[in-house]
Amino acid sequence: MYKLVTINTDLGDIQGLEFIDGTKEFRGIRYATAKRFAYPVPVDSWEGVYDATDFGNACPQFRTYDPEDQKEPKPFYYKEFRDGLEFKYDEDCLFLNIYAPADAKKAPVIIYIHGGAFQGGCGNELHMDGSAYAKNGIIFVTINYRLGVLGFLCDRKLTEEAGHSGNYGLYDQLEAIKWVHKHIASFGGDPDNITLFGQSAGAMSIQQHCFSPLTKPYINKVYMASGAGIGKEFAVVNPVEDSYDYFANFTNKLGNNVDDWRKVPVQELIETFKASIDMNMMIHCCPHVDGIIISKDPAEALANNEYAKVPYLLSTNSEDMAPEFLHDMSKNFCNAVNSNGGKAYYFYFTRQLPGDESGAFHSAELWYTMGSLKKCWRPMTDEDYAISDNLVKAISEFVRTGSISCNAYDMPQVSFQIQP
Numbered sequence: 001m002y003k004l005v006t007i008n009t010d011l012g013d014i015q016g017l018e019f020i021d022g023t024k025e026f027r028g029i030r031y032a033t034a035k036r037f038a039y040p041v042p043v044d045s046w047e048g049v050y051d052a053t054d055f056g057n058a059c060p061q062f063r064t065y066d067p068e069d070q071k072e073p074k075p076f077y078y079k080e081f082r083d084g085l086e087f088k089y090d091e092d093c094l095f096l097n098i099y100a101p102a103d104a105k106k107a108p109v110i111i112y113i114h115g116g117a118f119q120g121g122c123g124n125e126l127h128m129d130g131s132a133y134a135k136n137g138i139i140f141v142t143i144n145y146r147l148g149v150l151g152f153l154c155d156r157k158l159t160e161e162a163g164h165s166g167n168y169g170l171y172d173q174l175e176a177i178k179w180v181h182k183h184i185a186s187f188g189g190d191p192d193n194i195t196l197f198g199q200s201a202g203a204m205s206i207q208q209h210c211f212s213p214l215t216k217p218y219i220n221k222v223y224m225a226s227g228a229g230i231g232k233e234f235a236v237v238n239p240v241e242d243s244y245d246y247f248a249n250f251t252n253k254l255g256n257n258v259d260d261w262r263k264v265p266v267q268e269l270i271e272t273f274k275a276s277i278d279m280n281m282m283i284h285c286c287p288h289v290d291g292i293i294i295s296k297d298p299a300e301a302l303a304n305n306e307y308a309k310v311p312y313l314l315s316t317n318s319e320d321m322a323p324e325f326l327h328d329m330s331k332n333f334c335n336a337v338n339s340n341g342g343k344a345y346y347f348y349f350t351r352q353l354p355g356d357e358s359g360a361f362h363s364a365e366l367w368y369t370m371g372s373l374k375k376c377w378r379p380m381t382d383e384d385y386a387i388s389d390n391l392v393k394a395i396s397e398f399v400r401t402g403s404i405s406c407n408a409y410d411m412p413q414v415s416f417q418i419q420p
Helices: 076-081 148-152 156-162 168-187 201-211 240-251 258-263 266-276 298-303 323-339 382-401
Strands: 002-009 012-019 023-030 095-101 107-113 139-143 189-199 221-225 312-317 344-349 414-418
Touching: 002 168, 095 168, 107 168, 107 201, 107 382, 139 168, 148 168, 148 266, 156 240, 156 258, 168 189, 168 201, 189 201, 189 382, 201 221, 201 298, 221 382, 240 266, 298 323, 312 323, 323 344
Parallel strands: 107 139, 107 189, 189 221, 221 312, 312 344
Antiparallel strands: 002 012, 012 023, 023 095, 095 139, 344 414
């Protein structure tokens, strides 16, 4: 049960939802605008009362034009996180959602950046329910950003036009972070206590922000799950120029110039890109060193201690993608931070989720760290709810203080460790 609530903010009046559990939600708040293959422009005001009662558009992606609910068998992650939901897709997709305590005053803030291999996802899938943190006195923000070729195209002509190209999705994330820092006080949040939380590609994104001179001033704490760390062959970020030729195979099919590319209907653009990709897509359609938001490869930046000097929390799962590799990468990052006098925590999630034999698969921990088990199709037990409650409490403590009382939480099959 909820009622409509209108509050006054520094941007104007905004109408959201207030629930009987003592939380408020403001959905689909526009934080920026952007034309195709161009960098975002912030939104700092609106006229009239902004309607924030429904989620905003998600970025068009492969599944937009190849519906998952019509496939047999249903894709694993569709069943896990999206079954039963309807999403709106449009290039006009730079929206965020705020979950807040009804009486929030200088509340700590989490900004969550979703995963999806930089190709899919949005900020309102089933598990992304920030109310568990709102009930703990924390404001939880989720964001949409540009994905796939709309978010990460690198091209000579675009570089000639704007001085640089690529990383559009990262710049969207930066604008969302800046928007929260500038305006969250109007929603009862503390702009000087912001934790970036991301999983998979979201964690990889946050790692880039931790090294970025543009983002570091807005970061107070960081939690990166199943996607961060430093490894010899993984988490390497290549220069924009290295992907020009790869993307030319796609842009040559769209027309002769940037204006032509911007006129192509978005479905045709996405399907043309899908038909053009190969196994190398994952190293091209992703963040690049552009000399601005990413000034150098993260391994080099970490070695030079050029990262945000804030508390870090990292985690991986026992049946993660390449679990030993991700485990070692996260430990490498934590050890580097701690050996330089910083503070980094790491936990290893091993809970075997009920309902099938998938174990602690990539993204499995999100039901627990989000405190959203009631929305999951799996037959969760009292033990699962206890694990989730303790994880939310531990992460909430980290968000408030930058520390975790490692022995204070009874977490079956879950442990926190400070790397030496």
